[in-house]
Amino acid sequence: MSDDLMSAFIEDSKDHLESIESDIMALENLKGAFDEELVNRIFRTAHSIKGAAGFFGLEAIGRLAHRLENALHLVRDQKVRPDQQTCQVLLEGFDQLSTMINEPVAGECMDITSTLETIQGLLTPTSKIETETSLQLCSNHGHSIFDVDMFTLDQGLKGGKFLYHIEFDLIHDIHRKDKTPYDIIKALQDTGLILDCHVDIGATGTLESGFAQRIPLNVLFASIIDPEVIGALVDVPAESIRRLERSMFQFHSCNEPTASFPVDKDAVSKENSPWRVINDQAILSLDEHFGLTQAQSFCRLLLHPPDDVAHLRIDLSGTQSIDIAGLQALVAALRTCAGQMRSMRIVSTEHLREQFQNLGFAWLLGDAI
Template sequence: MSFEVNDLMGGFVEDCLEHLDHIESSLLDIEAAGDDQDPEVVNSVFRAAHSIKGGAGMLGLDNIKALSHMLENVLHMVRSNEMVPTHEVVEVLLKGFDKLTEMIKDVEDSENIPIDVHVAKLVALTANNSSSALAQREPARIEVGPTRIFTVDPVSLDQARAGGNEIYLLEYDLIHDIHGKGKMPMEVLRSLTDTGRIVDCKVDFASVGDLDAFGNSIPFYVLFATILETKYVCGLVKLPQERVRHIEDAGDAVHIAPLSTFREEFGAVVLDVKDGAGRIIVSRDVDAHALSNLRVALLGAMNRCGSLVVDWSGVTQCDLFFYQLLCAAQHTCSAKGIRLAHEGALDADLRKAAASMGFGCQGVSGCLFNAA
């Protein structure tokens, strides 16, 4: 499956316009019904805002996400009978959805379209229908390590916990958990809405790295509310328990330590990290594909580890580029102050090949190949 941003954005726009197709008539039906609402009509409009919010969060479309989020909050109050859909309320919703449609039709310039007036009116509606204690609470900050992942307003947090829901931070890897399994992020988000509510989601693009340190994972965080217990959530989302973090009601800030122990597999290359120490296991024939995977694993380990061991005892065949890559890795580790060593014995024929290619490094202190 190709992972083209244009395809993803095009699919998002198409889905959004489909969701928005009957919004105006549905909102007018909601206004006409007054206190005697058809739950399915209200839910359909709520789901439209909710779905658009999730997709926009994943794509980094902050304006679309912010406006759809505020629309969702008001609609939640309507469907839970906390707010009567008067003409004034529906008028604010209609204008908000009109602006949302405008941004989606011009998605590439959506960040430059002003939404402040609409957001302010929607926030005022929720504030007028919330308790004074809730209105005075500060937004909650969800942080992983030094990075703030989410800032959640108190109304959204309160709504997410409604009905006994628990909140979880799901940490997907966009490369391995989603793209590597032939999925698209929107598919994952849609599947989650069957059993809960997406409070927010975000791709941590800072983890992509740069050309000198190309990351081997891209965290995709989803703040997910559901009635399910942790063990069932793990099975549902197909993530290990250490990447399904239960968010306690801990006040204004929730700080989560980044994972210190994990394993990532890249075909014949495996990266194990435990408490800042990395171990890369290379096995079988190191062809061009395995060499590329090894480079990604090395760069990923250098970004996270203070020491690194390469276990090459399982290598059965390689060429000049394998030795070149490891030699380059040693230079980079040395410059970064990272200790790089090998584990296991390199095959005798491969040792001879390394020496014949000039990688014996006799007399060079600390060379990775000296004791190979």
């Protein structure tokens, strides 16, 4: 198996899906009888793919896996009978999921509307409403930390499970401990349910205010593990674990202010600028290594790009290595450009793309924002 995180996720997903057809056929052959172990195995396949897909930015794959997970929750609760019709819908859904996993980039472009609607048709009237009702956990500053549907939240709390907000720092809790974000996701899935998972880009700061030396990975986690021992399992400081109650989630949307970032363009001399301007695009080529020292210079340049240029291009074609500080600077730069109403695109080599993926930042190499 490749060390590449995305490849590891794909291979793990294929392993889970390898026996899914025979498992669903075995479920159908029970003629409506209930086999808890068999149903749990099928459910875990959907859940494991959903939990990791969100982190990798595979939104369509995550949506389909989540819809299958919802249906299987009801099968596990014996509210939906695993008859021939149900099993056929599940089989078609997992077949579509397998196709998307085999070619994730193409899979993200597939129209899965019909498949999603067919699976949704398995749900009870009450559960349909619950899956369409969004609940949010807001911070003290009013922005959303987690956005989860009511059905998923209530399923996570079943069976006396505790609900936790766990904040991993990608720099200190993961990267510097020689772990990967995917390692964390898999370990949590072995001991509970990941209800939501995302990197808090806002916490990285901006180039104007100075970016923080932390990149939070927020996980909404449901588990039977007692609060007194959860810290030993996840290996993060006690202050990074918060036990939640359902009452903390709100129906209404949080109000997240839109920031604007003024730039003093006269503060930097334009002489000998490393920026190259071609038409309406400014190009900045980075050094062979992009780490903390280079990131500081990079941030100063990004604060003062050439005048009257709406599109920025960061050229990493000559860069051989990048560390977490460099990645953090790129994240802060993307947020700053969004506030300045500029687009920014990062151009990389395949070699460097693997380093981005290994650190869980392949999404940075997408289209300009």
